[in-house]
Amino acid sequence: MEKQLYGLLAEFDTTTEIVRAAEKVRDAGFTKTDAFSPFPIHEMDEALGIKRTILPYLVFGGGICGLTLGLGLQIFVHVFNYPIIVGGRPHLSLPAFVPPSFETTILLAAFTAVFGMLLLNGLPKPYHPVFNVPRFNLATREKFFLLIQSEDEKFDYEETKQFMQSLNPQEVFDVDE
Secondary structure, three states: OOOOEEEEEEEEOOHHHHHHHHHHHHHOOOOOEEEEOOOOOOOHHHHHOOOOOOHHHHHHHHHHHHHHHHHHHHHHHHHHHOOOOOOOOOOOOHHHHHHHHHHHHHHHHHHHHHHHHHHHOOOOOOOOHHHHOHHHHHHHOOOEEEEEEOOOOOOOHHHHHHHHHHOOOOEEEEEEO
């Protein structure tokens, strides 16, 4: 059975080299790209043309849902379901509803942040085709890797391989599925 090509992977030694290479890849029009590094490189998002995440908006929405749920639950219980006058306060006593509403706001915002991050990052992902490249284990210690996927509409094996070689990497690898 013939293996399908997932993409081309270039290995670099320094952050400066990979950021410059990523900028050239972006300027060449490639969009299905990824970078692998032993630590975060803050310039990489801009260099690869990655857009801002929608996670903050999702977390805000989760917080609003938590606030609504907390207030709604308390209003239902104290006003409609089980109305008891406690300490001479009215049934709808908003100051007493603040702490539980705050807690449900934080709870749902935190759950939205965790599960939204996992979903948007495509996690958990126990396998990725780049794991088949023998030197890729150095991505967690000292080397930097730049990937162009074969799904990219601009991808042509020969032209892309020559383009990757022109970026002056240590080596260019074929990544099989």
